[in-house]
Amino acid sequence: MAVETKTAPVLRCQHLGIQFGGLKAVDDFNLEIGESELVGLIGPNGAGKTTTLRTITGLEKAASGSIVFDGHDLTKITPSKIITLKLAYVPEGRHIFPQMTVAENLEMGTYADKAGMAGTMEDVYARFPRLSERRRQLAGTLSGGEQQMLAVGRALMAKPKMILMDEPSMGLSPLLVQEIFDIIQEVNRAGITVLLVEQNAKMALSISNRAYVLETGTISIEGSAAELMDDPRVKKAYLGQ
């Protein structure tokens, strides 16, 4: 059942345990992602998906286990240093800086490393023409879809090796969801490893190479996206078939 990763893992979580106010939120979580892979992490609301991502990026503390990214032990690094390792996180609910302009938001993406900013900014604008039109507008006045694009764009500014995406489809219309997923695929094709957390399992599996199912804090199923789409349990619980 376990799938061999093609290359050396970029991100590896081993026996990760997370406590939340004395309760076990995530228990014995194991995950391995190879270079340039697009891996989905699906599961119901409250399974611990966001908590896991927040722990990987150091916003929450791990109770046990290890998280290794590109040879660095993430449990021992202050959260503000994570980005300097070229690991970017696009959090759930977008988290842009509402009172800064679009351009300033993108600029903040390179806060930790200013080198080569100008070129990257043009790349981002080329990928998101709509942001380019609104570069002087305050980010708080953008629509939900535009804010999501801005959040992805800001993450790209740091030229990351890997992006963690948390619920990019949340609160967006089906048309925009398609657009965002196209962008994620494009980003991945450009060589950036992606871990995609989604409640929208169908969409997530349609673009992922592999996927994990997280249920009540533990990985219950893992495999290639095709395998999971055929798995009767996944079909029943997440694909509505």
Place this chain on the structure above:
Amino acid sequence: MGKKIRISYLLNAVGVTLIFAVLSGLFSAGVFGTSTTYIQGICTTACYTIIMVASLNLVVGFMGEFSLGHAGFVSVGAYASAIVSGLLTGKGLPDLGLFLVALLAGGLAAGVMGVLVGIPALRLRGDYLAIVTMAFAEIIRVCFCNFAITGGKTMSGILKLSTFPRAFWVMVVCVSIMFLFVRSKFGRTIRAIREDYIAASASGINVTFYKVMTFAISAFFAGIGGSIYAHYMTAMIPTNFNFAYSAELLSEVIIGGTGSLTGSVIGAAFLSVLPEAMRDFATYRMLAYSVVLVLVMLFRPGGIFGHWEFSLTHLLDKITRRESVKEGA
């Protein structure tokens, strides 16, 4: 059920009377010798401070809003009562009657001021409300500095009507009323508003009305506290009721425990006695006080008593139960 409540009232009444009997017994027996008047004075101070702090707790603890202007309402009560007692002197009223009329006048004046301040101010919340209450209190202070009727800078010659027994019983009555108020349906509504004011107004509660009423009731009792103060001190200047005094009252609420009247009573009593006990270290008094305040915030953010309320009935219950357990074993 009704019988049980009646018994608990009776118990509390007996308890309070006992405390009073012990204190006044000590005073009349002359145990403290030459310092009897002095200690009696400290106890009177404790009584009116308790009323002021407990009344502020209605706003801070039960309504969940800051007020940095409580001293303003205290001063309205103090000045109004002093003016009334001054006008009624020599009109044939007995001292006690005069005292009670002055108290009521002080309380009502402060209550009216509470409504006047509350209606505009309570549209704001949080830090902004705190700032506005402070601003109103400062304006009240400036007014008293400038009005002729309040004697300009100093108002003196106020009758010394606040004796210890009077202050004590007024305190008992005020705290009991506040306690009943908190336990009443009105009090429950206020707590509902504190927990979630959107939900409260969605379920048909007139949030503004309840808030202004609570504010006014709090101001009313602050005014009564101020009236006792005025007739104990017999002279006062508006600067007594400045921002520092409001801040002191607020910190006593916090130290005692927001939402615990027991905490307010014990906290206020303790903090009025403590400075006198520490007289020799007067310079370090406020220093120690501020350190205690920071420590409480660091280690017991809810105050020393939190939401806990003392209950004589429960205490007796516990003692008798323990005894019955012992008998059983």
Place this chain on the structure above:
Amino acid sequence: MAASLFVQGLINGLNQGAIYALIALGYTMVYGIIRMINFAHGDFIMIGAYTLFYTIPLMVNAGMPAWMAVIIAIVVCALVGVLVEILAYKPVRKAGSMSALITALAMSIFLENLAMVLFGAKPHNVQAIFQLPTVRVGSVSLPLNVLLTIAIGLLIMLGMQFFVKKTNLGKAMRAVPQDKDASTLVGINVDRIITLTFAIGSGLAAVAALMYCSTYPRVTNDMGSMMGMKAFIAAVLGGIGVIPGAMLGGILVGLIEIFVKLFAPGWYEAVTYGTLIVILLVKPSGILGKNLGEKV
């Protein structure tokens, strides 16, 4: 005659206002970043003034210009500000605004009484820092140190505005209150930025102390609470969290104070507080503040 009285009032008001504006800047920066009213900020000015009181004679004896003392004062104030933040404010930051407010009040009481224990309750006279002449234009007397005060105030405001808008650290200071998680994720060390904000705000208090002492060369342990309160009003009036707001509010409060004093000396505080109430009720975010609505 009336015109010259007006001009004189205007000059004095601007002088007063520039001092308030600088103090207000400290309140605004701290409130802007952690939504906390730092009641102890006024007392940082007192600390700055005492430092000046002790260091100016040292400077003069060492043959250095007296104003150099302000550098030491800035360092001392920044240090005290950072210490207060780390020891008292940081631990209660997660406990809610009530705890933060009380802790700030307690720190203010603490600093005032510590100063009383250390330096006594008697006022001290600070040696004059600038020996500038007074120019007379018609019947208006124009002390040049007033002009200097106004100029320093303006310069610092512009400098701060530039710092916050254009520099990397300044941008981080703006980003943190907007979204703490997002700030961390782009690589901002949030705690360090908050500490830096306290250091800058408190350092500015030392400059304010210098300006205050050049107009009123008296230091007392409670000088900070009075001025702090007015500067705080200035910050709220102009729009707390907004740097030009602090400037506008400060000058407004200074002018109101001086002009009301001319006509009704006993009432100037009431008018200042009254203005504050009206502004808060009409536009709670202040004159220049952006209306975001209070987050509950």
